[in-house]
Amino acid sequence: KNQVEQSPQSLIILEGKNCTLQCNYTVSPFSNLRWYKQDTGRGPVSLTIMTFSENTKSNGRYTATLDADTKQSSLHITASQLSDSASYICVVSLVSGGYNKLIFGAGTRLAVHP
Amino acid sequence: NAGVTQTPKFQVLKTGQSMTLQCAQDMNHEYMSWYRQDPGMGLRLIHYSVGAGITDQGEVPNGYNVSRSTTEDFPLRLLSAAPSQTSVYFCATRGLAGETQYFGPGTRLLVL
Numbered sequence: 001k002n003q004v005e006q007s008p009q010s011l012i013i014l015e016g017k018n019c020t021l022q023c024n025y026t027v028s029p030f031s032n033l034r035w036y037k038q039d040t041g042r043g044p045v046s047l048t049i050m051t052f053s054e055n056t057k058s059n060g061r062y063t064a065t066l067d068a069d070t071k072q073s074s075l076h077i078t079a080s081q082l083s084d085s086a087s088y089i090c091v092v093s094l095v096s097g098g099y100n101k102l103i104f105g106a107g108t109r110l111a112v113h114p
Numbered sequence: 115n116a117g118v119t120q121t122p123k124f125q126v127l128k129t130g131q132s133m134t135l136q137c138a139q140d141m142n143h144e145y146m147s148w149y150r151q152d153p154g155m156g157l158r159l160i161h162y163s164v165g166a167g168i169t170d171q172g173e174v175p176n177g178y179n180v181s182r183s184t185t186e187d188f189p190l191r192l193l194s195a196a197p198s199q200t201s202v203y204f205c206a207t208r209g210l211a212g213e214t215q216y217f218g219p220g221t222r223l224l225v226l
Contacts, residue, residue, distance in 0.1 A: 004156065032213060034213075034215075041219075041220070042219055042220070043118075043204050043206075043217030043218050043219050043220055044157075044204075044217050045217070046214050046215065046216075049213050049214065089156070089157075091156075093213075099145075099164065100213075101159075102157075102159070102215075103156070104156030104157040104158070105156050106154055106155055106156050107156070
């Protein structure tokens with residue numbers, strides 16, 4: 001069964017600290033892996049997209065890694081800010097019927113405190 | 115350039131009532147889709163469309179209908195609302211060759 005699991009479910013850190021969010025997946029055939037940020041009451045916004053051949057991609061203070069062999073990804077946030085408080089969703093894409101099908105994780109809710 | 119817009123932002127329905135959730139985009143994207151988001155679960159695909167006149171079912175289509183008469187609009191219809199349809203609904207779009215998906219702000223639906 002195609003699944004995406006994220007950990008931890010929730011996380012509290014102090015402003016300025018770093019953190020790492022985890023994503024494990026059992027999706028086949030793999031097309032790409034995406035990380036989204038979802039602010040409370042808003043729609044998800046894309047942070048990074050990585051294909052099978054990419055193992056690192058950065059977007060400002062956000063760095064995503066991908067290990068296609070172990071089917072694991074992580075999102076590292078550097079020097080956290082209050083505005084980083086949000087849910088972070090890992091999404092794995094597979095090719096199905098000629099189109100990309102997206103499998104969503106349940107997300108990690110991050111709270112950054114002053 | 116408004117991107118993806120959804121109306122209404124919030125709606126309360128009684129069981130058995132019908133309603134239409136609106137989604138519009140001005141990015142000329144071929145692919146449009148509807149998701150529902152429930153607590154503790156990932157977004158689940160309801161219906162999607164790869165162009166005007168073409169729609170298909172997603173993971174959880176029961177109780178929902180869609181149509182795509184124009185590139186810009188992709189309404190989602192609830193024919194007879196049930197409490198199990200209480201959720202937050204997101205519309206999303208992308209180009210057929212594009213990977214980045216753009217989400218609307220969501221519609222929060224409560225069915226009593």
